[in-house]
Amino acid sequence: MCPKVTSMHKTEVKERIINAAIESFSQTGFDRTKMDDIAKSLDLSKGTLYLYFESKEDLFMAICEYHHKQSMVTMATMFNEKESILADAEAIYDNLRRIMRGTEKLMFEMLVESARNPRLRKAMYDHRLKICSAIVEQINMLVEKGFLRKDLDVEGLASAFVALYDGLTASKMLGFDEPANKKAWLAMIRTLVSGD
Amino acid sequence: MCPKVTSMHKTEVKERIINAAIESFSQTGFDRTKMDDIAKSLDLSKGTLYLYFESKEDLFMAICEYHHKQSMVTMATMFNEKESILADAEAIYDNLRRIMRGTEKLMFEMLVESARNPRLRKAMYDHRLKICSAIVEQINMLVEKGFLRKDLDVEGLASAFVALYDGLTASKMLGFDEPANKKAWLAMIRTLVSGD
Amino acid sequence: MCPKVTSMHKTEVKERIINAAIESFSQTGFDRTKMDDIAKSLDLSKGTLYLYFESKEDLFMAICEYHHKQSMVTMATMFNEKESILADAEAIYDNLRRIMRGTEKLMFEMLVESARNPRLRKAMYDHRLKICSAIVEQINMLVEKGFLRKDLDVEGLASAFVALYDGLTASKMLGFDEPANKKAWLAMIRTLVSGD
Amino acid sequence: MCPKVTSMHKTEVKERIINAAIESFSQTGFDRTKMDDIAKSLDLSKGTLYLYFESKEDLFMAICEYHHKQSMVTMATMFNEKESILADAEAIYDNLRRIMRGTEKLMFEMLVESARNPRLRKAMYDHRLKICSAIVEQINMLVEKGFLRKDLDVEGLASAFVALYDGLTASKMLGFDEPANKKAWLAMIRTLVSGD
DNA sequence: AATGAATGAGCTTTCATTCAT
DNA sequence: AATGAATGAAAGCTCATTCAT
Numbered sequence: 001m002c003p004k005v006t007s008m009h010k011t012e013v014k015e016r017i018i019n020a021a022i023e024s025f026s027q028t029g030f031d032r033t034k035m036d037d038i039a040k041s042l043d044l045s046k047g048t049l050y051l052y053f054e055s056k057e058d059l060f061m062a063i064c065e066y067h068h069k070q071s072m073v074t075m076a077t078m079f080n081e082k083e084s085i086l087a088d089a090e091a092i093y094d095n096l097r098r099i100m101r102g103t104e105k106l107m108f109e110m111l112v113e114s115a116r117n118p119r120l121r122k123a124m125y126d127h128r129l130k131i132c133s134a135i136v137e138q139i140n141m142l143v144e145k146g147f148l149r150k151d152l153d154v155e156g157l158a159s160a161f162v163a164l165y166d167g168l169t170a171s172k173m174l175g176f177d178e179p180a181n182k183k184a185w186l187a188m189i190r191t192l193v194s195g196d
Numbered sequence: 197m198c199p200k201v202t203s204m205h206k207t208e209v210k211e212r213i214i215n216a217a218i219e220s221f222s223q224t225g226f227d228r229t230k231m232d233d234i235a236k237s238l239d240l241s242k243g244t245l246y247l248y249f250e251s252k253e254d255l256f257m258a259i260c261e262y263h264h265k266q267s268m269v270t271m272a273t274m275f276n277e278k279e280s281i282l283a284d285a286e287a288i289y290d291n292l293r294r295i296m297r298g299t300e301k302l303m304f305e306m307l308v309e310s311a312r313n314p315r316l317r318k319a320m321y322d323h324r325l326k327i328c329s330a331i332v333e334q335i336n337m338l339v340e341k342g343f344l345r346k347d348l349d350v351e352g353l354a355s356a357f358v359a360l361y362d363g364l365t366a367s368k369m370l371g372f373d374e375p376a377n378k379k380a381w382l383a384m385i386r387t388l389v390s391g392d
Numbered sequence: 393m394c395p396k397v398t399s400m401h402k403t404e405v406k407e408r409i410i411n412a413a414i415e416s417f418s419q420t421g422f423d424r425t426k427m428d429d430i431a432k433s434l435d436l437s438k439g440t441l442y443l444y445f446e447s448k449e450d451l452f453m454a455i456c457e458y459h460h461k462q463s464m465v466t467m468a469t470m471f472n473e474k475e476s477i478l479a480d481a482e483a484i485y486d487n488l489r490r491i492m493r494g495t496e497k498l499m500f501e502m503l504v505e506s507a508r509n510p511r512l513r514k515a516m517y518d519h520r521l522k523i524c525s526a527i528v529e530q531i532n533m534l535v536e537k538g539f540l541r542k543d544l545d546v547e548g549l550a551s552a553f554v555a556l557y558d559g560l561t562a563s564k565m566l567g568f569d570e571p572a573n574k575k576a577w578l579a580m581i582r583t584l585v586s587g588d
Numbered sequence: 589m590c591p592k593v594t595s596m597h598k599t600e601v602k603e604r605i606i607n608a609a610i611e612s613f614s615q616t617g618f619d620r621t622k623m624d625d626i627a628k629s630l631d632l633s634k635g636t637l638y639l640y641f642e643s644k645e646d647l648f649m650a651i652c653e654y655h656h657k658q659s660m661v662t663m664a665t666m667f668n669e670k671e672s673i674l675a676d677a678e679a680i681y682d683n684l685r686r687i688m689r690g691t692e693k694l695m696f697e698m699l700v701e702s703a704r705n706p707r708l709r710k711a712m713y714d715h716r717l718k719i720c721s722a723i724v725e726q727i728n729m730l731v732e733k734g735f736l737r738k739d740l741d742v743e744g745l746a747s748a749f750v751a752l753y754d755g756l757t758a759s760k761m762l763g764f765d766e767p768a769n770k771k772a773w774l775a776m777i778r779t780l781v782s783g784d
Numbered sequence: 785a786a787t788g789a790a791t792g793a794g795c796t797t798t799c800a801t802t803c804a805t
Numbered sequence: 806a807a808t809g810a811a812t813g814a815a816a817g818c819t820c821a822t823t824c825a826t
Contacts, residue, residue, distance in 0.1 A: 009785095028312070029227075029308060029311070029312070031225070031227035031228065032227065032312075034819090034820065034821085035820075035821060035822085036820075036821095044786085044787090045786065045787045045788055046787085046788070046820095046821085046822085047786070047787055047788065047789095047822090047823080047824085048785080048786055048787070050821090050822070050823080051785070051786075055821080055822080056821065056822090105308070105311050108304055108307055108308050109308060111304055111366055111369060111370070112225055112301070112304050112305055112308050113225075114369065114370060115225070115301050115369060116224070116225070116228075121370060121371055122371075124370050125370045125371045125372070128367070128370060128372070152383070152387060153379060153382075153383035153386075153387075155379075155383075156376075156379040156380045156382065156383025156384070157380070157383045157384065157387065159364075159367065159372075159376065159377070159379070159380035159383075160360060160363075160364075160380040160381065160383055160384040162363065162367075163359075163360055163362075163363025163364045163366065163367055163377075163380060164356060164359055164360045164363055164384075165363065166359075166362070166363035166366050167356075167358065167359025167360055167361065167362035167363035167364075167366075168355075168356075168359045168363075170307055170359065170362050170363075171324070171355065171358075171359055173307060173310070173311060174307070174310060174317060174320050174321045174324060175317055175318075175321045176321070176324070176355075180355065181355070181359075183349065183351075183352040183355070184352045184353070184355035184356040184359060185356065186349075186352065187348070187349035187351075187352025187353045187355075187356055188352070188353065188356040188360075188384070188388075190349075191348060191349075191353065191388050192384075192387050192388060205810090206810095209810095230794085230795070230796085231795085231796065231797085232795090232796095240811080240812090241811065241812045241813060242796090242797085242812090242813075243797090243798080243799085243811070243812055243813065244810075244811055244812075246796095246797070246798080247809095247810070247811075251796080251797080252796070252797090401789090402789095405789095420704070421619075421700055421701075421703070421704070422619075423617075423619035423620065424619065424704075426815085426816065426817085427816080427817065427818085428816080428817095436790080436791090437790065437791045437792060438791090438792075438817085438818080439790070439791055439792065439818085439819080439820085440789075440790055440791075442817090442818065442819080443788095443789070443790075447817080447818080448816095448817070448818090497700070497703050500696055500699055500700050501700055503696055503758055503761060503762070504617060504693070504696050504697055504700050506761065506762060507617070507693050507761060508616070508617070508620075513762060513763055514763075516762050517762045517763045517764070520759070520762060520764070544775070544779060545771065545774075545775035545778075545779075547771075547775075548768075548771040548772045548774065548775025548776070549772070549775045549776065549779065551756075551759065551764075551768065551769070551771070551772035551775075552752060552755075552756075552772040552773065552775055552776040554755065554759075555751075555752055555754075555755025555756045555758065555759055555769075555772060556748060556751055556752045556755055556776075557755065558751075558754070558755035558758050559748075559750065559751025559752055559753065559754035559755035559756075559758075560747075560748075560751045560755075562699055562751065562754050562755075563716065563747065563750075563751055565699060565702065565703060566699070566702060566709060566712050566713045566716060567709055567710075567713045568713070568716070568747075572744075572747065573747070573751075575741065575743075575744040575747070576744045576745070576747035576748040576751060577748065578741075578744065579740070579741035579743075579744025579745045579747075579748055580744070580745065580748040580752075580776070580780075582741075583740060583745065583780050584776075584779050584780060597806095622798090622799065622800085623799075623800060623801085624799075624800095632807085632808090633807065633808045633809055634799095634800085634801085634808085634809070635801090635802080635803085635807070635808055635809065636806080636807055636808070638800090638801070638802080639806070639807075643800080643801080644800065644801090
């Protein structure tokens with residue numbers, strides 16, 4: 001039963017490192033973040049990082065996994081809270097922004113990195129698929145309840161919603177202010193729904 | 197008006213370098229691309245690059261400008277070709293993909309880089325604004341012709357189209373196949389239009 | 393007061409690097425000395441130098457400070473040893489040569505470098521002033537004791553002695569043999585004193 | 589008779605290059621002066637320099653020779669103008685400063701370079717010898733005329749004068765103001781002479 | 785488990801020199 | 806004779822990674 005403590009400790013430290021690394025990678029980008037910066041932000045030594053992660057690459061992959069898990073959890077929570085949440089386009093947008101706060105750049109760092117890293121690409125692909133599935137479910141619920149027409153390409157729409165959200169995140173990063181981004185989101189969704 | 201030959205030569209070489217650099221930066225990313233790689237892909241020496249661009253950063257900025265100019269030109273061409281092009285959602289998508297072929301990753305490299313480079317961010321912001329304006333015009337034309345309702349948030353929609361396209365580019369990069377991406381695009385647009 | 397060991401180690405290594413760098417810069421000059429050469433002469437890696445000094449420039453400045461401190465200490469010692477030492481012109485010359493052994497070229501490297509480096513120039517200026525002050529004191533002692541006339545321009549003379557010594561160091565560097573240089577020194581000083 | 593013109597042209601251009609190079613090397617130092625800077629200051633192309641001098645090193649050596657010749661000529665002129673000039677310590681100092689104006693740093697650049705370049709060292713050694721000889725002659729004249737004692741170590745004194753002047757040039761480079769430097773010069777010389 | 789000194793491959797950038805025109 | 810585009814060997818500096826303590 002002793003290793004448990006150790007193991008628990010290990011997991012805790014790993015998590016602390018991951019959170020610090022998310023911060024650093026988000027701020028500075030993968031290539032420009034130095035292992036030393038991460039270590040210093042944790043009051044740890046550089047060497048210690050290598051006790052928990054084999055390499056910088058490995059740490060980045062761990063971050064990606066962690067980030068994916070986190071966002072799945074919070075998204076699930078969101079969808080469970082109010083069943084009708086998708087009907088409230090503005091609330092969805094605000095919720096998503098809150099959930100992803102601070103990791104906007106990270107997502108694009110991951111995207112860029114994924115172009116050279118098949119394992120990462122696969123992970124992100126799977127993650128996106130899961131999110132789409134969740135949205136498909138939500139849309140179907142709305143269709144069943146009569147909020148939306150029955151002849152929609154639900155999968156296509158789900159995919160498009162994800163893409164729209166990502167694209168607006170890019171807008172945000174470029175300096176477009178949030179009211180404008182939200183307006184775009186609402187313009188699209190309301191046009192869709194009001195089409196009914 | 198005198199150094200015509202030299203000037204012409206210089207411009208030509210610069211353009212060759214830019215094209216090779218687009219290729220390299222797209223493939224490998226800004227930080228991981230070595231100046232030597234770009235040089236070798238052109239059968240030039242490293243030193244020569246520095247005759248034409250002050251630094252790696254400078255070269256990257258030149259690429260961004262070039263890329264922006266190019267895409268403005270081709271986009272203008274597209275909108276002028278057929279006035280009703282926006283009405284044909286599929287043609288638009290195919291056209292955009294053709295125009296941007298090979299620079300998908302570059303766009304995200306630029307985005308990531310822009311997070312640390314205010315000058316680049318400003319350039320990308322302005323570029324996005326211009327594109328939105330062009331789309332606003334197109335949408336207004338469609339409204340005038342009665343293809344779309346009059347009470348739309350045109351600016352919001354234009355913004356959303358751009359975001360949607362960018363987000364689908366991300367999907368493409370992650371390995372989602374083009375039929376699926378186009379389906380998402382069409383699902384969104386057709387829902388919009390058919391809402392009429 | 394805690395990192396005594398570390399601090400001691402760091403100081404030691406710094407000093408070793410400085411001594412090796414004095415050797416290298418003296419032999420080869422600032423610009424032609426490669427950081428790698430200094431490292432190799434210490435059986436260290438290039439990278440290690442940068443753990444202790446921010447840049448080549450920084451290392452050079454550290455050398456200058458170190459050299460100034462050293463020469464102030466040894467000069468003070470010399471003046472304290474025998475109060476009448478200035479009266480023995482030959483002993484002074486020999487002492488100075490011994491003190492400065494191995495750093496003759498360094499002084500001129502510093503001088504040349506100081507032409508572009510205001511901070512270094514200021515440091516060398518201050519150092520020279522201090523030396524002049526020390527000599528002024530010594531001359532005044534001799535005047536009080538009646539070895540020299542009372543109507544001398546003591547500051548001017550002190551300045552001239554320093555200049556004379558530096559100029560003879562230049563002679564030495566050009567290959568003039570030491571007996572000849574010492575002869576010049578003695579010719580000047582004995583003429584001064586015998587003028588009494 | 590044709591080559592004469594060419595040769596004359598060559599000599600002229602060489603001289604122009606040398607003068608520009610003296611300026612640049614004085615300002616920036618040997619290592620930090622780029623061939624391109626010299627070329628640009630002459631409105632010439634880099635390649636042209638290599639038509640007249642084999643290498644940067646070669647150009648530097650030519651400068652040294654030229655500088656030596658020049659200073660011999662002007663010094664000879666000075667000594668011939670007024671036979672009693674050495675008697676006027678202040679006039680000598682002012683004259684020397686005027687003659688050497690702009691080449692103070694160059695002298696030390698040469699000195700530093702000479703430490704690694706035997707040919708240059710030999711040239712500077714010979715030059716210094718010549719100057720000393722000239723001064724010896726002047727002192728002897730003064731001795732003959734009864735301005736100075738007969739039992740002086742004339743060669744030693746001559747050597748010391750040169751060294752003193754060089755050392756004061758160093759002072760000047762370090763920022764000591766000229767009145768102070770001249771005062772040092774006069775303090776030394778007047779003490780010598782008044783000792784009579 | 786933790787450290788942090790040490791490493792060295794690797795990168796950007798510079799510049800003396802060459803050579804086709 | 807003159808050019809200036811091109812070269813490529815260096816050099817300064819960085820930083821992921823290792824390892825003795």
